[in-house]
Amino acid sequence: MxxxxxxxxxxxxxxxxxxxxxxxxxxxxxxxxxxxxxxxxxxxxxxxxxxxVWPDGLELLPPTQMPRxxxxxxxxxxxxxxxxxxxxxxxxxxxxxxxxxxxxxxxxxxxxxxxxxxxxxxxxxxxxxxxxxxxxxxxxxxxxxHDGLWQAACDTKGDVAARLAVVPMVLEARGLDVTPAMIDRIRQGGDESGALILSRILDDEVRHVGIGVKHFDKVSLTRDECPRKLWQNLVRKHFVGRIKAPFNDSARQAAGLPRGYYAGIAS
Ligand SMILES: [Fe+2]
Ligand SMILES: [Fe+2]
Structure with a gap:
């Protein structure tokens, strides 16, 4: 020591x-x-x-007031x-x-x-x-x-399982769903370097979701809970948005997030 x-x-x-x-x-x-x-x-x-702490002078707006x-x-x-x-x-x-x-x-x-x-x-x-x-x-x-992004952290600060359920396994997983279309759009617009940045980010985010799943499974095991049921209950309780299709099932699967988790509570 x-x-x-x-x-x-x-x-x-x-x-x-x-x-x-x-x-x-x-x-x-x-x-x-x-x-x-x-x-x-x-x-x-x-x-x-x-x-x-965030940068001095950063203007935070409620999601509804973000300019077009x-x-x-x-x-x-x-x-x-x-x-x-x-x-x-x-x-x-x-x-x-x-x-x-x-x-x-x-x-x-x-x-x-x-x-x-x-x-x-x-x-x-x-x-x-x-x-x-x-x-x-x-x-x-x-x-x-957008001022809403830290809210998930505040809402889940008392429970690691809730934090893992919402941050890597909902919010970062959502990134897997929306990024491929963004990459296509940017590439079609001729911005190849922009498309490469987002592809690199997407690869890393698959890993991040996987890390979330790994630790969530461990916590579920320690608590003697079924991971799928625990995840669904925690998401219902702590996540204010909707879990919505379309899902990037292959990227989610690569991250170890089974379809049976999110398909069951999608709206
Ligand atoms: Fe990232
Ligand atoms: Fe990430």
Missing amino acids: SADKPSLGSAIRAALLTGEPKEKIRATRRVARDWRLGRLVFSFPEPMPDRP RGRGGSLRAQVASWHALAHIEFVAIDLALDMAGRFGAQQGEEFVSDFLGVAADEAMHFALLARKLGQFGSLYGALPV
Whole structure:
């Protein structure tokens, strides 16, 4: 034991409390790397913040008040849609950090390693999208963003099973459903580099859903519950949106998410 090493929990907390985007990327990569290299001690001396820190001046709007994106292929619409994707990835960094920091002490080292790996992937996704925005002469924070994305974290902060059920297994799984059509549309519009960014993100997201499923199954086993029934009950209780078709069954299957879970509660 080396009491002189910094604690894992404090390093995660510090990344959550970093708002400036480049600094958040750096802090996230650093905590994932330091943990992998054995430079942090497995302890969580402080609670995780209820809300992470986001960039100064970022304008948060309720989903119903988000401005329209303009016409399909217009420059304005393209920037708005890359900006919306960048925001999803920015929040995904904090969702993965919070998963590791809030539930790591009870779930153990493998859980933390998996979700810090996810956090580092999300930081990379965000960096790719921020660079894309830069190519359009824009940047993250130039447009207002959807305020609803942290809500899932607040609603599930008391139960790791609920968090796993909703964040990787509903929200990230939804990304698997919608991304292929987005890739086709962007490729047809002639933006091959944009299509490649989204393909890379899609591959990683299959893995992220898989990590969620793996740990959800473990928690279900510990609680002596049927994973499918537990998942369906938790989603009904904690997820405010609808589970809706069409589903990307093959990507969901590759992630280990059986059709019998979501088809049963789809509306
Ligand atoms: Fe991502
Ligand atoms: Fe993800």
